[in-house]
Amino acid sequence: MALRVFKSNLQMDEKEVFERIQKGDEKALELIYKKYYRMMTKLVITNSGTEEEARDVYQDALVVFWQKARSGNLVMTAKMSTYIYSICQNLWRKELDRKKRLSHEEKDGSQSMDLDSPEREKIIARCLDQLGETCRKVLMYYYFDEMSMQEIAEKLGFANTDTAKTKKYKCKQKLDELVKAQYSEQDFLD
């Protein structure tokens, strides 16, 4: 009977942690990461993956989970671990497929790697670094975490949603400019 007690307590913790994640509490994500680290990495390691790959897959899975939870579209019908585990499975399956394809392509001698997009990502990452912390946060929260202006204002301590909105607008304009400048520079070099 004692077991049942543990279980209900666990669900309470789960609920609390999940709600914290929904609210964008990164500490809660760290907790989850720690808690299920061995459990999740084992999945990859026992399926012909290295420790490094396992960690990478697990981290990617948590980021997916984070984004889904943050967007508010995720209703937890099972345990978080069950959900994260299935993301890990999918990601690892995809990665194994990719590896298989890659080894086939090498044999065929046909390379179809898109080198363009990682290069662009690097440029954008560089430009983001030039923006400063608040701008970075506003943009990431808006575009990745898909937070509302209300949430962004609360999280970053802006006076109201209008401030958040203006901030987002200005930061984005600035980023666009920086990226455009980089792009044309790149074109010029090419």
Add this chain to the structure above:
Amino acid sequence: MSNFELIDNYLTNRLNESERSAFEQQMKSDPALKADVEFQASIVEGLKKARVAELKAMLNKVPVNSAPVQFSALKLASGLVGTAVLVSAIYLYFKEDNQPEVLSPTTPIEDSIKQREQTKEEVKATEEVTNEDQSTEVNKKPEDKKEQSVKPAEKITPSKNVTKPTLDVVDPSEDLTESTPTRETVEPSKPGFATPAMEVEVDSASKKYNFHYQFVDGKMILFGSFDKSLYEILEINGGTHATFLFYKENYFTLDESRHEITPLEVIKDKALIKKLKEYRNK
């Protein structure tokens, strides 16, 4: 809505269905707008990637478990990979569809570490008592101990959380050898592995039971900090059915008739250990 806002809302899925299709129509007739959306899309994509990288960097800084334990467990795990038989033979905690049935600490995650520390101390306290038990046990069943050197307790159990064997040792080699007259004549090939249908749960919260097991309704519950290290359940189906636990380089007897909570007992019979090793490495 300004174009800037429209593009933003379009790219972040913040438009409703009709707004969306209207915008897509507009893009079709306006190549400049389309080009702008594409440019913006690449920036948003880059932003997302940067955020992913940031989150991953954050997670990378989180210390996970204690390094040595983790290392040995992972090393063990990677050593196991590759032997196809092993994969089907050993019930590694995860099953494809039956997901992590981990019963976890009653306390919030942050507190569980404290709790574990407490448990360790409790175990230490019982250590002396159980050492005595061990020596009485040797006197009691001398015929079983002939071929084994009684190692110091520390060596047998590297884990701090391990409870030392107590008086009532079940000799599992009986189960393995039942069909054959003597232990020596058991052919290693005879017992075969089956994919175990056993369900396993881990309860790491109990202070009282920190290295115990129990069978309930065909399901096994392990008590103790089994979430810290890799463990395997070995099911051997020969003439008879026997189940063993492999944990931190030690083998333990699992008696499926034990419906009450039973302490895990390390197997000390060298011949049996050798056999189990062979099965594990098959």
